Amino acid sequence: MSNAQFEIQLIASLVAIACAIPGTFLVLRKMAMISDAISHSILPGLVVGFFITQDLNSPLLILLAALTGVITVILVERIQKTGLVKEDTAIGLVFPALFSIGVIMIAKNANDVHLDVDAVLLGELAFAPFDRLTIGGTDIGPKSLWVIGIILLTTIALLIAFFKELKVSTFDAGLSASLGFSPVVIHYGLMTMASITTVGAFDAVGAILVVALMIAPAACAYLLTTDLKKMLGLAIFFGVFGAISGYWVAHWLDASIAGSIATMLGVVFFLVYLFAPSKGLIAVMYREKRQRIEVLLLTFLLHLKNHSEVEERHVNHLNEHINWQKVKSKTVLDLALKNNMILINNKIVSLTEKGDEFTSQAIDYIITNEDAQIEDMKKHFFLFRG
Amino acid sequence: MNLQDYFSLVFSDYTLRTITLGTAILGAVTGMLGSFAVLRKQSLLGDAISHAALPGIALAFLITGAKDTNTLLLGALVSGLVGTFWIRGIVTKTHLKSDTALGLILSLFFGFGMLLLTFIQKQPNANQAGLDKYLFGQAATLVESDVWLMAIITGICLIVMLLFWKEFKLLLFDADYTKTLGFNTKFIDVLITTFIVLAIVLGLQTVGVVLMSAMLLAPAAAARQWTNSLGKMVFLAAIFGAFSGVFGTAISASQDNLSTGPVIVIVASVFVVISFIFSPGRGLLFRQIRFIKNRRDLEFQKTLAFMYHIAETHEDISHPHTIKILNNFQGFTRKTLQKLVDKNYVTLDGAMWSLTEEGFETAANLYNQNFKKHE
Numbered sequence: 001m002s003n004a005q006f007e008i009q010l011i012a013s014l015v016a017i018a019c020a021i022p023g024t025f026l027v028l029r030k031m032a033m034i035s036d037a038i039s040h041s042i043l044p045g046l047v048v049g050f051f052i053t054q055d056l057n058s059p060l061l062i063l064l065a066a067l068t069g070v071i072t073v074i075l076v077e078r079i080q081k082t083g084l085v086k087e088d089t090a091i092g093l094v095f096p097a098l099f100s101i102g103v104i105m106i107a108k109n110a111n112d113v114h115l116d117v118d119a120v121l122l123g124e125l126a127f128a129p130f131d132r133l134t135i136g137g138t139d140i141g142p143k144s145l146w147v148i149g150i151i152l153l154t155t156i157a158l159l160i161a162f163f164k165e166l167k168v169s170t171f172d173a174g175l176s177a178s179l180g181f182s183p184v185v186i187h188y189g190l191m192t193m194a195s196i197t198t199v200g201a202f203d204a205v206g207a208i209l210v211v212a213l214m215i216a217p218a219a220c221a222y223l224l225t226t227d228l229k230k231m232l233g234l235a236i237f238f239g240v241f242g243a244i245s246g247y248w249v250a251h252w253l254d255a256s257i258a259g260s261i262a263t264m265l266g267v268v269f270f271l272v273y274l275f276a277p278s279k280g281l282i283a284v285m286y287r288e289k290r291q292r293i294e295v296l297l298l299t300f301l302l303h304l305k306n307h308s309e310v311e312e313r314h315v316n317h318l319n320e321h322i323n324w325q326k327v328k329s330k331t332v333l334d335l336a337l338k339n340n341m342i343l344i345n346n347k348i349v350s351l352t353e354k355g356d357e358f359t360s361q362a363i364d365y366i367i368t369n370e371d372a373q374i375e376d377m378k379k380h381f382f383l384f385r386g
Numbered sequence: 387m388n389l390q391d392y393f394s395l396v397f398s399d400y401t402l403r404t405i406t407l408g409t410a411i412l413g414a415v416t417g418m419l420g421s422f423a424v425l426r427k428q429s430l431l432g433d434a435i436s437h438a439a440l441p442g443i444a445l446a447f448l449i450t451g452a453k454d455t456n457t458l459l460l461g462a463l464v465s466g467l468v469g470t471f472w473i474r475g476i477v478t479k480t481h482l483k484s485d486t487a488l489g490l491i492l493s494l495f496f497g498f499g500m501l502l503l504t505f506i507q508k509q510p511n512a513n514q515a516g517l518d519k520y521l522f523g524q525a526a527t528l529v530e531s532d533v534w535l536m537a538i539i540t541g542i543c544l545i546v547m548l549l550f551w552k553e554f555k556l557l558l559f560d561a562d563y564t565k566t567l568g569f570n571t572k573f574i575d576v577l578i579t580t581f582i583v584l585a586i587v588l589g590l591q592t593v594g595v596v597l598m599s600a601m602l603l604a605p606a607a608a609a610r611q612w613t614n615s616l617g618k619m620v621f622l623a624a625i626f627g628a629f630s631g632v633f634g635t636a637i638s639a640s641q642d643n644l645s646t647g648p649v650i651v652i653v654a655s656v657f658v659v660i661s662f663i664f665s666p667g668r669g670l671l672f673r674q675i676r677f678i679k680n681r682r683d684l685e686f687q688k689t690l691a692f693m694y695h696i697a698e699t700h701e702d703i704s705h706p707h708t709i710k711i712l713n714n715f716q717g718f719t720r721k722t723l724q725k726l727v728d729k730n731y732v733t734l735d736g737a738m739w740s741l742t743e744e745g746f747e748t749a750a751n752l753y754n755q756n757f758k759k760h761e
Contacts, residue, residue: 030486032488089607092432096597096651099596104652208437208492209493209496218486219482265497284479
C-alpha cells in the first residue's frame with residue numbers, strides 16, 4: 001500500500017466519521033432530507049466564494065458555502081411557516097432553485113472558472129493526495145486532510161460539549177426548552193455543523209455522496225440499537241467500514257471511489273435491513289406472522305368459550321364456521337393442543353381449565369384496551385408460539 | 387440570438403421546434419402528475435426516484451451495449467420503480483422514517499450509478515460517451531422520435547388519469563374511506579406512483595437527474611396557490627409546467643452557455659414565487675393586506691367601544707369630551723378618529739368630540755353585529 005493510497009483511505013475515513021456524527025442526529029430528528037438540500041444548495045455559495053478566493057480549499061470559501069447551507073435551512077423553514085405548501089415541498093422547491101443558480105453562474109463564467117459541476121457533485125478522492133499543503137517549504141500532508149481533520153475535531157469537540165443538550169432537544173424539544181436549553185439554538189448549531197461538514201467533504205466525496213455518508217451509516221445503526229451513544233459508535237464504524245472497503249472496491253474495478261463507497265454503504269444497509277435482529281425485515285415479517293397466528297388462536301378460543309353446544313365445537317364445523325382453510329385450522333388446533341388450552345374428544349373440542357382462564361383474561365385485556373399487558377399475560381401462561 | 391429571433395425561428399427551425407415541443411410536453415406531464423405527488427406529501431419522492439434511475443441507465447447500457455434512448459429509459463424506469471418500492475418497504479417494515487428512506491435510496495442508488503458510469507468510462511468501447519448527459523440533461527439532444535415518445539406517454543397518462551379520476555381523487559383525500567368503499571387502494575396507489583416514476587424518467591434526458599424533482603414540484607406548488615379544486619389544479623399545473631418549458635428553452639437558446647435544465651427550473655421557481663405572493667386567495671401579499679385591514683377594523687371598533695363606555699356614564703350621550711382622554715387608549719389614532727367622523731358616528735368640535743345618536747346605536751350593537759356577520 002503506497003503512501004497516497006494510505007492518505008486516500010485516511011481522508012475517506014475522516015470524512016465518514018465527520019459525516020456520521022451530524023448524520024445520526026439528522027436521522028433521529030427526521031431531517032435527513034435537509035442534508036440532501038444542503039448538499040445541493042451550497043453550490044452558489046461555492047461559486048461566489050471561488051470567484052473571490054480562487055481557491056477551493058480556502059476557509060472563506062468553506063464559510064461562504066456553509067452560510068448558503070444555513071440560508072437554505074432558513075428559507076425552507078420560512079416557506080413552511082407560510083403554510084402555503086407542505087414542509088417536504090418547501091425543501092423540494094428551495095434546493096433545485098439554488099442549485100440551478102449555481103449551475104448557471106458556473107456556465108456563464110465557464111472560461112475563467114476552473115470549477116466543474118461534475119466535480120462538485122461527484123468529487124474525486126483519487127486526486128486528493130496530490131493537492132498538498134506546504135508551510136515554509138515543508139510538506140505537511142494533503143490539503144483536504146487538514147480541512148476535514150479540523151472540521152472533524154470541531155465536530156467532536158462540539159459533540160462532547162453539547163452532548164446532553166443535543167440528546168434532550170432531539171428526543172424532547174419541549175423538555176429541553178423548559179430546562180432552559182433553547183432547541184432553536186441547538187437546531188441551528190446542528191444545521192451549521194452539517195453545512196460545514198458537507199462543504200468540507202464535498203471535494204473529497206462529492207455533494208450527493210455526502211448525503212450517503214450522513215444517512216446510510218446512521219440508518220444502519222438505528223436499525224441495530226436504540227441507545228444514542230451506541231448508535232453514534234455504530235454509525236462511525238459503518239461509515240469507516242464503507243469508506244475503506246469502498247476504496248478497495250474502486251481500486252479493483254478502477255471506478256469512482258465515492259461511487260463505490262456509496263455502493264458499499266448500500267450493501268451494508270441492505271444486509272442490516274434484512275438481518276437486523278429485532279427491526280430487520282426478516283425479524284419483522286417473522287414477528288408479524290407469529291402475531292397473526294396468535295390472533296387466530298385467540299379467535300378460536302373465544303369461539304369455543306362462547307359455544308357450549310356440541311355441534312358448534314366439532315372439528316369439521318370450525319372449518320366452515322370461522323371460514324379457515326384446512327391447513328390454517330390444523331395449525332391453530334395443533335398450537336392450542338400443544339399449549340394445553342383444549343382437549344379433543346371424538347372430534348369435539350373443549351376448553352381446558354387453563355384455556356378457559358387464558359381466554360377470559362385475554363378478553364379482559366382486549367376490552368380494557370391495555371395492550372401492553374397482554375405480553376405479560378402470554379408469558380404468564382407460557383404461551384408456546386409455534 | 388435574442389428572444390425575438392427565437393420566437394420567429396421556433397416554428398421553422400427543426401431543432402428549436404423539437405426542443406420547445408419536447409420541454410413543453412414534459413412540463414405539462416410533470417406538472418399534471420406532480421400535482422398528485424405534492425398533494426400526497428410525496429414531494430421528495432421525485433428527487434429520490436430521479437436519482438435512483440441513474441444505475442438503471444448505466445445497467446441498461448452495460449447489458450445491451452447500445453445507447454438507444456428507449457432502452458436506457460426502460461432501464462431507468464425499472465430502477466426507479468425498484469427504488470420506489472424499496473422506499474415503501476423501508477417505511478412500512480422498519481421504524482425508519484420516510485425522510486431517512488428517501489435520503490438513503492437517493493444517495494445509495496446514485497452512488498451505485500456513479501460507480502457504474504465511471505466503470506463504463508474505463509471500458510474499451512467507443513460508444514459509451516454521453517451517458518453523463520443524464521446527470522444534468524441536454525435538451526439539445528432531443529430528436530423528433532423522443533418528442534413522439536413523450537407525447538404518446540403523456541397521452542396515456544391523460545387517458546388513465548381521466549379513467550381513474552374518481553379513484554385518484556378519493557385516494558388522495560381520504561385513503562381509509564376509499565378502502566371502505568371497496569376500491570383496491572393498493573392498485574390505485576401503485577398506478578399513481580408508476581406514472582409519477584414514468585414522468586420523471588421521461589424528463590431525465592432533458593432536465594437531468596439532479597433537477598428533475600423541481601419539474602415535478604414547482605408547477606404543482608404554484609398551481610396549488612390559485613385554486614382549491616383538484617381538476618383546476620392539475621390543469622393549471624400542466625399549463626405552468628408547459629410555459630416553464632417553453633420560456634426556459636427560449637431563454638437558454640437566446641444566451642450562450644446556458645443549459646436548458648437549470649433555466650427551466652429557475653423559470654418554474656419564478657412561477658412559484660409569483661404565485662406565493664400574488665395569488666388572491668392564499669398569497670402572502672393579499673394575506674398581509676387582509677391582516678392589516680382586519681387590524682384597522684378592530685382598532686376602529688375598539689375606539690368606538692371605548693367612546694361608548696365613556697358616553698354611557700353621561701345622561702346626554704352627545705356630551706362633549708376632550709380628545710386628550712383618548713390619547714392613552716391603545717388603538718386610537720388620528721386616522722381612526724377621522725374615520726369615525728366620516729362615518730358620522732362622532733362629531734368634532736375643536737379639541738372636543740361627542741358621540742352622535744347613530745354612533746351610540748352602532749356601538750351598543752357592535753358585538754351583536756359581529757355575531758350576525760359570522761352567522
